Amino acid sequence: MRVLVITRPDPVVSLADAKAHCKVEDDSEDALIKAYVAAATSHxxxxxxxxxxxLGVQVLEARCGAACGDTIRLPFPPVVELVSISYLDADGVEQMGDLADVEVLGRDLVAASSWPWVGGSSRREAVRIRYRAGYPVDDSGDSPRSTLPAAIRAAILLMTDDLYRNRGTVSPGTVTAVPMSTPVENLLAPFRVYA
Structure with a gap:
């Protein structure tokens, strides 16, 4: 199954929070710090x-063939909501599926009776499922806050600070790759999805 990003997410860590973490008080390196937050997040x-x-709420499109199985596991959780389902019929014409005919259970997509594309095109990416995924912003209180787990947020801040403080990838006299730091990997490990 191939997955494309249709709508990119907004940043999950603000410039103000990154600057506070890096102990930067002036605005002269705002663009650089924003770039480091973006690099750490996209990694x-x-x-x-x-x-x-x-992480941030984004629209993804999962593409698969008509023989997807009884249950389709949508990659890159958490799944917020289903946006649309389209498929190619036997004549290769795009059809829109009715969202009322499917149910999202966690990250699994299940048909109420049978998939609408059964008997449709046999092309590899005949079925396209668009959905919103990521940690939404909770704006029910006085001030909106991200539902992003604190450990993931802390890892992004640590990675941003590492990039800010260590602007090169090699040490004098040696050539080595810069690995993900152990604290960052330990913070992220419980949230890693392996398929």
Whole structure:
């Protein structure tokens, strides 16, 4: 199953929080710090990320063939809501599925009776399922707050600070890759999705 990002997420860590973590008080390096937050987040977020899950709310499109099985596990949780289902019929014409005919149980998509695309096109990506995934912002209280787990947020801040403080990838006299730090990996490990 191939997954594409249709709508990119908003940043899950604010510039103000990153600057406070890095103990930066002036505005002269705001663009650099924003870039480091984006780099740290993209390293672990979504279809290309190490974590195997969506962080900020984003629209993803899962593509599969008509023989997807009885239950379709949507990758990159948490799944917020289903947006649309489309498929190619036997003539190769795109059809829209009725969302009332399917149910999302956690990250599993289950048909009420049978999938609407049964007997449709046999092309590899004939079925396209769009859904919102990520940790939404809770705006029910006085001030909106992200539902992103604190450990993931802390890991992004640590990675941002590492990038800010260590602007090179090699030490004098040696050439080595810069691995993910042990504290960051330990913070993220419980949230990693392996399939």
């Amino acid at each position: 672990i977020d979504g279809p290309d990320g190490w974590l195997g899950r969506a």
